Amino acid sequence: MSRIGRMPITIPAGVDVTIDGSTVTAKGPKGTLTRTVHGNMIVAKDGNTITVTRPDDSKLNKSLHGLTRTLVSNMVTGVSKGYTKELEINGVGYRAAKQGKELVLNVGYSHQVVVPEIEGITIDVPTPNKVVISGPDKQKVGQFAAEVREKRPPEPYKGKGIKYSDEIIRRKEGKAGKGGK
Numbered sequence: 001m002s003r004i005g006r007m008p009i010t011i012p013a014g015v016d017v018t019i020d021g022s023t024v025t026a027k028g029p030k031g032t033l034t035r036t037v038h039g040n041m042i043v044a045k046d047g048n049t050i051t052v053t054r055p056d057d058s059k060l061n062k063s064l065h066g067l068t069r070t071l072v073s074n075m076v077t078g079v080s081k082g083y084t085k086e087l088e089i090n091g092v093g094y095r096a097a098k099q100g101k102e103l104v105l106n107v108g109y110s111h112q113v114v115v116p117e118i119e120g121i122t123i124d125v126p127t128p129n130k131v132v133i134s135g136p137d138k139q140k141v142g143q144f145a146a147e148v149r150e151k152r153p154p155e156p157y158k159g160k161g162i163k164y165s166d167e168i169i170r171r172k173e174g175k176a177g178k179g180g181k
Contacts, residue, residue, distance in 0.1 A: 002054075005065035009050040009073045012080045017050060019043050024072055028079030031120070031136040035075060041068040050076070078136035085145035087131040091160035094152075095128035103131065107152040107162065115148055130165075 011017055015028040024043055025034045037043060040061050042053045052069040054061040077083075089096055089107065097104045103123050105113040117123050121144050124132040131148065135141045145164070154161035156172040163169060 002062065002065040002069075005052055005054070005069045007069065009052075009069065009076055011045075011048045011050065011076060015076060015080050017045060017076065019045050019050075024075065026072075026075040026079045028076075028136075030079050030082040033075045033079055033136055035071060037068050037071070038064050040064060043068070043072060074138045078138055082134055082136050083138045083141045084132055084134040085141055086165035087133070087145060087148060087162055088165050089129045089131070089162050090154070091158075094160065096125050096131050097128065098123055098125045103148065105148075105151055105162075108160070109152075113151050115151070118144060131162075 015026060017027075018025045022039050022041070022043075023034060023036050025032065040055060041064055042055065044051050044053070050072060052065065052072065054065045089105075091108060094105075094107050096106075101117045103115040103117065103125070105115065107113060118140070120137055120140055121133060121135045124134070126132065133141055133145045133148070135144075149162045149164065152161045154163040154167075154169045156170060157174055159169050159171065
């Protein structure tokens with residue numbers, strides 16, 4: 001039995017989960033998420049817990065069991081607490097600003113990079129060198145943060161660029177750091 005798949009999901013107060021066949025819908029203070037799970041997986045709600053079971057031990061069902069449980073758990077957590085990703089911008093003259101529904105980045109190019117806010121995602125710029133991306137859908141938050149980071153990934157020599165706040169950049173020595181001829 002899958003260690004992750006067999007763990008029950010506790011539904012916190014203020015969250016309503018409805019299961020209609022293979023469609024799971026979670027409603028909470030942060031929003032509403034709907035996901036269609038694989039038809040083989042059996043998702044059942046019992047009071048304030050959700051359990052995911054598999055019909056047999058075939059390779060496909062084993063691989064889907066833990067995945068399905070984690071996806072449903074992420075939905076419940078997303079609509080109750082939400083997810084956030086923090087990005088830091090390092091470099092002389094590098095900064096971010098929010099103009100309306102767009103994130104405007106000055107990251108060393110001859111032009112400003114404009115990233116429009118997508119549906120279900122909230123962009124916040126508390127300081128010019130910090131961007132906070134938040135929303136109820138873990139996948140959307142992570143994907144959007146990766147797309148913003150991709151505009152200027154951190155480089156290993158000076159550490160300039162956009163990085164996650166918890167990311168550690170491996171630094172390299174330049175040509176002068178070799179020593180000798």
